Amino acid sequence: MRVLVTGGAGFLGSHLIDRLMAQGHEVLCLDNFYTGHKRNILNWVGHPYFELIRHDITEPIRLEVDQIYHLACPASPVHYQYNPVKTIKVNVMGTLNMLGLAKRVKARFLLASTSEVYGDPDVHPQTEDYRGNVNCIGTRSCYDEGKRVAETLAFDYHRQNNVDIRVMRIFNTYGPRMLENDGRVVSNFIVQALKGIPLTIYGDGSQTRSFCYASDLIEGMIRLMNGDHIGPVNIGNPGEYTILELAQTIQKMVNPDAKLVFKPLPQDDPKQRQPDITRAKQWLGWKPTISLQEGLKLTIDDFRTRLEAQKS
Ligand code: NAD
Numbered sequence: 359m360r361v362l363v364t365g366g367a368g369f370l371g372s373h374l375i376d377r378l379m380a381q382g383h384e385v386l387c388l389d390n391f392y393t394g395h396k397r398n399i400l401n402w403v404g405h406p407y408f409e410l411i412r413h414d415i416t417e418p419i420r421l422e423v424d425q426i427y428h429l430a431c432p433a434s435p436v437h438y439q440y441n442p443v444k445t446i447k448v449n450v451m452g453t454l455n456m457l458g459l460a461k462r463v464k465a466r467f468l469l470a471s472t473s474e475v476y477g478d479p480d481v482h483p484q485t486e487d488y489r490g491n492v493n494c495i496g497t498r499s500c501y502d503e504g505k506r507v508a509e510t511l512a513f514d515y516h517r518q519n520n521v522d523i524r525v526m527r528i529f530n531t532y533g534p535r536m537l538e539n540d541g542r543v544v545s546n547f548i549v550q551a552l553k554g555i556p557l558t559i560y561g562d563g564s565q566t567r568s569f570c571y572a573s574d575l576i577e578g579m580i581r582l583m584n585g586d587h588i589g590p591v592n593i594g595n596p597g598e599y600t601i602l603e604l605a606q607t608i609q610k611m612v613n614p615d616a617k618l619v620f621k622p623l624p625q626d627d628p629k630q631r632q633p634d635i636t637r638a639k640q641w642l643g644w645k646p647t648i649s650l651q652e653g654l655k656l657t658i659d660d661f662r663t664r665l666e667a668q669k670s
Pocket residue numbers: 364365366367368369370371388389390391392393394395413414415416428429430431432433434448452470471472473527528529530531532
């Protein structure tokens with residue numbers, strides 16, 4: 359099959375491409391390198407089944423493909439809030455263009471949506487039929503509302519134009535290849551602990567998140583794409599931790615002498631988040647297999663190698 363991955367040079371996109379290439383597909387990686395990096399897909403550059411296209415998806419593009427994994431969008435609050443109008447454009451105009459492409463070539467289209475569509479949830483854990491608690495004028499809304507519109511677009515292209523869609527709601531995912539300056543919590547804490555600088559806890563650290571390892575997430579994504587259910591489906595690891603627990607775990611694993619410092623909590627930061635994955639289990643036969651300890655170890659090893667390479 360010929361498969362397009364938008365945002366393919368990013369953290370999750372590049373892990374997905376590794377799997378698709380191993381399965382023998384022809385892969386088109388489309389990215390503008392906003393938060394992605396060529397290094398992530400360097401392994402495949404020059405491979406006859408791999409093509410790298412530098413393109414901004416807010417502009418139309420014509421390609422001939424069988425499947426589209428639509429991941430392009432900055433995912434870390436630091437990056438998506440840096441240029442919020444651009445974040446909305448990526449989610450609205452970018453998703454519209456990719457759905458227009460899917461419609462023209464009759465490709466199956468998977469949207470990488472997010473647990474952020476639930477906002478600061480007052481239902482816990484979050485099931486797919488929960489409609490969310492999102493502030494439409496806050497600093498996170500360019501991303502949250504952007505993804506909500508992206509989901510609406512996908513469902514309307516499905517109803518109006520018979521586009522074959524899949525909608526995946528991704529919960530916090532971490533792993534090797536996250537950029538050092540990604541800004542999300544796992545990479546921040548690991549980099550800080552490795553550098554021996556204080557781990558920055560926002561607020562009092564009592565807010566919770568549930569962390570999924572990248573390979574588990576990608577397995578769920580591929581199953582959803584190739585299964586019969588359009589979704590939405592939550593994919594994440596239900597293991598829930600406070601941010602303080604996460605900091606202490608990483609501190610213990612990397613550098614027991616590292617200090618913890620408390621910084622102001624960003625606006626609208628969700629207080630709790632945990633996926634209900636009943637649907638993923640029933641529809642996709644999927645559940646996560648990598649524990650937080652195992653996943654953190656692999657991620658820490660990757661960051662350590664990269665940081666040491668920079669020193670030498
Ligand atoms: P990432 O920032 O590493 O990857 C996003 C990629 O999209 C980057 O390579 C970036 O350069 C590219 N991109 C951004 N704007 C673009 C544009 N206008 N045109 C072309 N390419 C563009 O993030 P990630 O963690 O790999 O996330 C991938 C997708 O999964 C995103 O859509 C994100 O919203 C979603 N998601 C991720 C998580 C997570 O925890 N990792 C959670 C929920 C949802």
